[in-house]
Amino acid sequence: MKIFKLSFTNYFKGLKQVFTPIGIILIFGIIAFSVLFTGALNAVQEMTKGIAATVEGYTFDWNQVSGEFYSHFLSLDWSQPENTILLFLNQDFLVSNFQQIIHELYPNIDIDVQTIATLISQCAITIIGYIIGAIFILIGGIIVGYFVTRAFIRRDLTHRKWWQAILFSVIDAGILILAIYLTIKAYESFGQNGIWFVLLILVIMLFLSLFEGWLLHGVKRVKLRKVLNIKNIILLLIANVIIIALGLGTVLLVSLANMIVLTTVLALAIVEVTQVVVTSNAESYVRYLSEDVYYKEQSKKIKKLEKENKELKENI
Numbered sequence: 001m002k003i004f005k006l007s008f009t010n011y012f013k014g015l016k017q018v019f020t021p022i023g024i025i026l027i028f029g030i031i032a033f034s035v036l037f038t039g040a041l042n043a044v045q046e047m048t049k050g051i052a053a054t055v056e057g058y059t060f061d062w063n064q065v066s067g068e069f070y071s072h073f074l075s076l077d078w079s080q081p082e083n084t085i086l087l088f089l090n091q092d093f094l095v096s097n098f099q100q101i102i103h104e105l106y107p108n109i110d111i112d113v114q115t116i117a118t119l120i121s122q123c124a125i126t127i128i129g130y131i132i133g134a135i136f137i138l139i140g141g142i143i144v145g146y147f148v149t150r151a152f153i154r155r156d157l158t159h160r161k162w163w164q165a166i167l168f169s170v171i172d173a174g175i176l177i178l179a180i181y182l183t184i185k186a187y188e189s190f191g192q193n194g195i196w197f198v199l200l201i202l203v204i205m206l207f208l209s210l211f212e213g214w215l216l217h218g219v220k221r222v223k224l225r226k227v228l229n230i231k232n233i234i235l236l237l238i239a240n241v242i243i244i245a246l247g248l249g250t251v252l253l254v255s256l257a258n259m260i261v262l263t264t265v266l267a268l269a270i271v272e273v274t275q276v277v278v279t280s281n282a283e284s285y286v287r288y289l290s291e292d293v294y295y296k297e298q299s300k301k302i303k304k305l306e307k308e309n310k311e312l313k314e315n316i
Contacts, residue, residue, distance in 0.1 A: 003232050003236055003239070003281075004235040004236075004238070006284060006288060007284075008242075010280065013156060013157070014273045014276060017149050017273060018270060019269075020149045020269075021146065021148070021149045021268065021273070022265055022269045024141055024144055024145035025268060026265060028137055028140060028144070029138060029141060029261075031137055032138050035130060035133060035137065036134040039126065039127070039129075040126075043126040044123060044127075046123070050115075051119055054115050054116055064105060068101045068104075068105065085128075090121075094117035098117055142268060142272075145269070146272045146275075146276075149269075149272050150272075153276045153280065157277075158216075158217075158280055158287055159287065175205065179201050186201070206236050207228065209279070209282035210227050210232060210236070213284075213285065213286030214228070214286050216287075217289075217290040218290045221290045222290050222293060227285075236282060239281065240281060246274075247270055247271060247273075251267040
C-alpha cells in the first residue's frame, strides 16, 4: 500500500506549488493585455485620424454615423462570431454598409467611403494581429508555468539529474504522443468498446513509468520484481484515477466562483499540478524504495562500525 499512500502525499506536496503557475500565467496575462491594449489603442487612433482627414470639410456628425454603424454591427448574425468578425476584413462589405448608412443619414453628401472602409479594415487587421499575439503570449505563459512547476515538483519528488531530466522528458513525450495516437485509433476502430483498449494503454504506460523509475533510481539497489508487479500497477492506477478526480472536482468547485479570469487561471494551475504529480508518482515510489535500501545499508555500516569501535575499546 506504500505506493498508494505515497501518491497522495505527493499530490498534497505538489499543491504547495499551485501559486507558481498562477503567478507566471498572471504575469504573462498582464503582458498580453498591455500589448493588446496599447496596440489596439494606437490602431484606433490611426484610423480616427485617417477618417477625420477624409471627412474634413463635410458638415455631418461622425458620432452619429459611427453609432449607426455600431448598431448595425450588433444586429449581425453572431451565431458564428468568428465569421462575423472576419467581415470587417472584407472591404466590399464595409463599403456597401457605409454607403447605405451615410446615404440614409445624409443623402446629399458624397464622401469617399472606399477610403474610410480601407482605414477600418486595416484597423481591424491590426487589432486581430494583436489579439493573436496576445493569445500566443498567454499560451507561452501556460507552457512556461507548466515547465517551471514541473521542475519544482520533480525536484522534490524524483531528484533527477539534468541530463536524465532532458533524456527521459523526450522519451516521455514520445510515449505520450504514441498513447494519444493509439487512444484515438481505439475509439475510431472499436467505438465505446475502445475503453478497454484505452485501459490497457494506461496499464502499459504505468508499467513503463515504473520501469523508467527503476532505470533511474533502482538498478543497483532495488530488485526489478519489487517494482514491476501487478499489485503496484493496480494501486498506482487507482491512486492516479482518484487524484485526477480530485483535481477535476477542485476545478469544478473553483469554476462556481463568479471571477472568470482568476478561476480560469486557478483551474489551469490545478490541472498542471495534477498532471505533473500523476506522471511523477511511479518514479517517486522507486526513489523511495532505493533510498530506503540505502539508509538501511548505511544503518548496518554504522552499527558495524559502532560494534568494532566497542570491541576495540574493550581490547585496550
